[in-house]
Amino acid sequence: xARPAFRVDAVLVQAVIAGALSFAHLHDLADAAGQDGWKAxxxxxxxDLLLVAAWxxxxxxxxSRLAWCWFLIALFASLGANVATxxxxxxxxxxxxxxxxxxxxxALAFLGGTLxxxxxxxxxxxxxxxxxxxxxxxxxVDQESAPDPRPERAPIAPAAEETPALAPxxxxxxxVPAALVDHARKLAADHQARTGARIDTDTLRxxxxxxxxxxxxxxxxxx
Numbered sequence: 189x190a191r192p193a194f195r196v197d198a199v200l201v202q203a204v205i206a207g208a209l210s211f212a213h214l215h216d217l218a219d220a221a222g223q224d225g226w227k228a229x230x231x232x233x234x235x236d237l238l239l240v241a242a243w244x245x246x247x248x249x250x251x252s253r254l255a256w257c258w259f260l261i262a263l264f265a266s267l268g269a270n271v272a273t274x275x276x277x278x279x280x281x282x283x284x285x286x287x288x289x290x291x292x293x294x295a296l297a298f299l300g301g302t303l304x305x306x307x308x309x310x311x312x313x314x315x316x317x318x319x320x321x322x323x324x325x326x327x328x329v330d331q332e333s334a335p336d337p338r339p340e341r342a343p344i345a346p347a348a349e350e351t352p353a354l355a356p357x358x359x360x361x362x363x364v365p366a367a368l369v370d371h372a373r374k375l376a377a378d379h380q381a382r383t384g385a386r387i388d389t390d391t392l393r394x395x396x397x398x399x400x401x402x403x404x405x406x407x408x409x410x411x
Contacts, residue, residue: 207236209270210232210236210266210269210270211232211236212232213232213269213270213272213273214231214232214235214265214266214269215228215229215231215232216269216273216279217231217269217272217273217279217286217290218231218232218290220279220280220282220286221282221286221287221290221291222282222287222290223290223291231290231293232269234293234294234297235262235265235266235269235293235297236262236266237297237301238258238261238262238297238300238301238304239259239262239263239266241258241300241301241304241305242255242256242258242259242262242300242304243255243259245304246259254303254304254307255304258300258303258304261296261300262300265293272286364402364405364406364409368396368398368406369406369409369410371396372392372396372406372410373410375387375392375395375396376392376410379391379395389403389404389407390403392406392407392410
């Protein structure tokens with residue numbers, strides 16, 4: 189089978205060029221603010237890593253105030269460096285507020301990265317689907333008050349041996365929708381991944397917010 193010809197992605201090339209320019213601008217700004225040597229090269233890496241971490245959090249877990257906040261902070265730092273190095277600031281004599289911001293960035297970036305990486309337990313709980321309504325009971329007819337449409341017959345003598353009555357069938361559990369079972373299976377997998385043990389019926393009932401009998405039926409289907 190012939191291998192496909194190599195094609196250059198224009199979007200990827202544009203991203204590489206924009207990233208290289210932004211990286212150079214951040215380096216020049218840090219160097220002008222007194223951060224020389226390897227420290228000037230570490231600043232653009234820190235800004236870009238925070239920007240990527242916030243964007244990855246938005247893509248994987250959906251919109252959140254925490255991810256949007258740090259994404260905008262990193263984006264403002266990158267755009268600010270691009271504008272500052274375009275001649276709007278005298279980099280030969282940088283102002284005091286620029287030196288203050290460059291010096292305080294490492295602590296700010298460390299705080300943002302820590303919150304983005306270790307704030308999964310503070311997310312909102314998963315929505316629980318509504319419990320299906322129980323079927324309406326069928327009205328029973330009073331056998332004593334209802335007239336018997338059959339004609340009267342002569343009494344039949346009882347047989348010598350009576351056939352033993354069949355045992356009543358065990359009532360089945362309440363019907364469980366497939367969507368509720370799938371949601372319970374996801375909760376059980378998440379519980380086992382976090383704790384290393386299978387989820388018990390009480391924990392499953394508390395997470396789903398369903399009656400005990402329905403929780404036992406769902407637990408039996410997950411077994």
